[in-house]
Amino acid sequence: YTNVGIDVSNYFSVTDNTPPTVEIDTTNNMNIGETVHVSWVAEDNTLLDRHKLYYSLNVNQQFTFIDSVVGSAESYNWAVPNFVSDSARIRIESYDVVNLSASDTSVYFAIIDTIIPTVTVLSPSQGDSIPENTEILTRWNATDNIALDSIHIYYSSDEDSTFNYMGTVPAIDSIFSFMAPAGVTNMASVKVEAIDSYGNSNDDYSDFFSVTDNTPPLVTV
Numbered sequence: 001y002t003n004v005g006i007d008v009s010n011y012f013s014v015t016d017n018t019p020p021t022v023e024i025d026t027t028n029n030m031n032i033g034e035t036v037h038v039s040w041v042a043e044d045n046t047l048l049d050r051h052k053l054y055y056s057l058n059v060n061q062q063f064t065f066i067d068s069v070v071g072s073a074e075s076y077n078w079a080v081p082n083f084v085s086d087s088a089r090i091r092i093e094s095y096d097v098v099n100l101s102a103s104d105t106s107v108y109f110a111i112i113d114t115i116i117p118t119v120t121v122l123s124p125s126q127g128d129s130i131p132e133n134t135e136i137l138t139r140w141n142a143t144d145n146i147a148l149d150s151i152h153i154y155y156s157s158d159e160d161s162t163f164n165y166m167g168t169v170p171a172i173d174s175i176f177s178f179m180a181p182a183g184v185t186n187m188a189s190v191k192v193e194a195i196d197s198y199g200n201s202n203d204d205y206s207d208f209f210s211v212t213d214n215t216p217p218l219v220t221v
Contacts, residue, residue, distance in 0.1 A: 009092040019100040020044035022051075022126040024092045029110040030080045032145065039075040040104070044096040047071065057083050057111070063091050071095075084143055084198065085111045116202040119151075119194040126207035131214035132184065135177045140204070142174070144195040151176070154191040157183050157211065163191050184213045 022042040030036050042048055048071030054063035055078070069076055071094075078090070088111050093103045119142040130136055138153055148171030154163035155178065166178045171194075180188075188211045193203040 005144040016046050016096065016098045016100065018045045019102045020048055020094045022092055022094040022104050024090060024104045024106050027090060027106045027109045031112050031114045032080055032082050032084070032090075033115060036078050036092055037075055038078050040092050040094075041074070042071075042092075042094045044094075044100075046174050046200055047097045049095045049097045049099070051076075051095070052093040053078070054093075055081075056089045056091070057081070057085045057087075058088050063089075064122045065199050066090075071097075080111055083111060084113050084146060087091075113146050113196070113198040114200065115145045116200045117142055117148055117196050119192055119202055119204045121192050121204045121206040123188060124188075124190060124206050124209040126209065128209035129212055130180050130188075130209065131212050132180045132182050133214050134180055136180045136190070137175065137177045138190050138192065138206070139175050140194075142171070142191045142192070144194070144196040144200075145155050147171070149195050149197045152193040152195065154189060154193070155176070155181065156189045156191070157181065157185045157187070159187040161189065163189075180211050182215060184211060186210050 020042055022040055024040040050068055050071050052068045053066040053076055055066055056063045087108045089106050091105045093101055095101045122139040150168050150171055152168050153166045153176050154164050156163045169176050187208050189208055190202055190206040193201055195201045
């Protein structure tokens with residue numbers, strides 16, 4: 001009784017019901033402004049369509065969209081934003097051609113401020129002549145990518161640039177005055193040092209200016 005009957009069904013579809021898998025590489029600490037190579041490994045049983053990248057700067061912040069790349073991509077160059085954090089993360093969402101998706105989130109990493117402030121001394125300027133024991137008025141412009149902390153002012157009366165500390169003012173100030181120390185010179189200079197909230201510093205120097213004799217002689221009869 002080995003007779004066999006055969007029939008074939010109409011064509012029907014078997015749809016993709018398996019989402020892709022994705023794993024983002026562990027990210028290290030980053031510096032503000034640098035370009036970081038973010039990479040991942042993603043697979044699918046059919047074909048990957050696209051990847052979406054997001055970042056979050058702290059634990060309680062929602063993720064912000066970075067960019068979308070094609071499904072064949074395995075990395076992305078991310079410009080680190082101008083923000084300091086000790087709990088930043090990157091998230092990736094991978095989609096296949098039928099829009100099934102999977103996601104992965106990196107471990108926490110730090111974003112560090114290593115950008116130095118900018119500072120420009122405006123005065124004293126070349127050609128200024130200031131009598132000793134009178135006021136030297138110093139002006140400057142200083143900025144930072146995050147926030148300045150303080151400004152330190154120094155004075156030198158010689159070309160060897162031996163600077164002496166004159167004082168410190170809050171970052172909001174852009175002017176400082178001090179008494180010109182005794183000593184005649186044509187090589188006087190002021191150094192202004194700007195320090196930001198994360199310890200980065202930068203300085204600038206005034207042009208050479210003159211400190212003239214303002215001390216009368218002594219005589220005893």
